[in-house]
Amino acid sequence: MESTLKEMRVGASVLDMDPKSTVGGGVEDVYGEDRATEDLLVTPWTISVASGYTLLRDPQHNKGLAFTEKERDAHYLRGLLPPAIISQQLQEKKLLKTIRQYQLPLQKYSAMMELEERNERLFYKLLIDNVEELLPVVYTPTVGEACQKYGSIFKRPQGLYISLKEKGKVLDVLKNWPRKSVQVIVVTDGERILGLGDLGCQGMGIPVGKLALYTALGGIRPSACLPVTIDVGTNNEELLNDEFYIGLKQRRATGQEYYELLHEFMRAVKQNYGEKVLIQFEDFANHNAFELLAKYGTTHLVFNDDIQGTASVVLAGLLSALKLLGGNIADHTFLFLGAGEAGTGIAELIALEMSRQSKVPLEETRKMIWLMDSKGLIVSSRKDSLQQFKKPWAHEHEPVKGLLDAVKAVKPTVLIGTSGVGKTFTKEVIEAMVFYNEKPIIYGPLQPNLTL
Structure with a gap:
């Protein structure tokens, strides 16, 4: 106990000890933190942290003017705070x-x-x-502007930055993070931040904001969350010429160099935090997002919010709508405006559910789902020029450019918008949906910042 108090006085945190080994006879509470025994007479979260001046600058444990008289005595805060106690x-x-x-x-x-x-x-x-x-x-929409101006408003680093400079040393970088019981990592490479494009290192605002939601809405302890930005450069000319840009001033790495750094990161995460840490890929460009999800989906606990998270919410809404309309999901024909990560992710999950319910092969249920991108309806004649993740949705049909013409051609019972292009769900489009269906299911654009 004496040595522990000595550590506390000099500002050494012992929070990263085994959570079952408590300080001063405390016991672990339901949040995985130490609960004080009555004789210590201090708040639960200040048992095993630095004292005095250092404590007031530790955001995880600082309470500001809410420290009580007993806490101020116990943690050497007398004189470091105004005398008032404010709840x-x-x-x-x-x-x-x-x-x-x-x-x-x-x-x-x-x-x-x-x-x-x-x-x-x-x-x-x-x-x-x-x-x-x-x-x-x-978070959205303000976090988008914050990312655009991150270099200008940057004051204190949040999260962990892993750049090409750290290649070969990623495990060491992870060990620099002070909180050891990490359960959730949100990682971005900044290439496709919302609908704002390549913001490079300044994309850190996204994982920071997303993990704030994990805590506020999901109840995950902040100490269990780790925001990460992988900095491989940027192709944003404005940032490359910005003297205040906080990231690598070089063109974005691609190919082998890019995937080697990502692979080292994924391997180091598992080595440092174990098999059960959840890794969420956030705002990666389409071509990398699908490849990373496919590559690590069987070896790590991973998911992509843009591809899978949005899809689960849309499918839940669709199944709820069917309770009102009756019938099965396999009875419907779908048309998507938007064929990016969200559109193809939702389409794939719907096709899987159709296959599960109807016992029809996935390749067949996909034929009931049509997607449109900026060039029009995705059809087989375009297959050679399509990105890999769009090819499963290239069906036999004549080329169609506009949404209204696509509705007339496909006659969908469900219309889903995953494009950020405004004024596309026009009165004529809605009237066409009603003409072909007594009760159509229509989802307006789901992600206002998503680009085709």
Whole structure:
């Protein structure tokens, strides 16, 4: 105990010890953190952390003015804080009032990120209690602007940056991350951030924001989350010429060099965090997204939100709609406007469900699903020029350019939009759907920032 207290005084954190070995006779609580015994008379989360000045600069355990008198004595905080004791609820009220005074979404985003950097628990309480108001601030749509201006608003690093400079040393880089009990990793290479294109290293805002949702909406401890950006360069000329750009100023690596770094990362993650760590691929370009998912889907616990996450939500909505309409999913014909990661991912999951219900081979159920990209209906005559992930959806049909003409040609019972192109679901398109179906199922564009 004496040696432990000595570590605490000099600012050494012992949170990364075996979670079952508690400090000072405490026991592990339901969140995997130490719960104090009564004789220690301090809050649960401040048992095994640094004290004094260092504690106030540890966002995971800092409580600001909410530290009680006993806690201030126990953790050598006397004189380091103003004398007032302000509850977390009152702090939350004050911060929400301040954030609401900002006129620009990016100002609100910066305020929220600064709060997360100094008082993590207050950040999540504020977000959870005001999720409808603040979700668009910490994630889409505001996070898109934040990524575009990340170099300018950058103050304190969040997450882990792994660049080509670290090739051959990725495991060592992972070991630099202070929190060892990582359960979820969200990783991006910044090539296709929302619908904004290649933002390179500045794409870090996406994994940071996504993992905030894991905690606020999914209940995952922040200490179990790791945002990662793989920096292999950027093809964005504006960023390459920006003196404030925070990433590698070189053209984006491709081919063997790219996949070698990704493979080293995937291998190092499993070696450092074990078999059960979840890796979410986020905002990778189509050609890499599908290949990475196929390559590591059988060796790692992985998923791609754009391909699979959106698909699961759409399928759930579709099955719910069928409860009102009656019949089976295999009775329907589908037309998608958009053939990127979301469109093809949703289409594949629907085809799998159709195959499961009807006992018909997957190759046959795919024929009931039609996709359109920026060049028109995906048909067999275009197969040689199509990207690999679009080829399963190239059916026999004459070329069709416009959505209205495609509706008339295919006569779908379900129309799904996964394109960011506006004003495509026109009155004429909806009227055509109603003409061919008494009760059509229509999903408006699902991802406003998605490009074809």
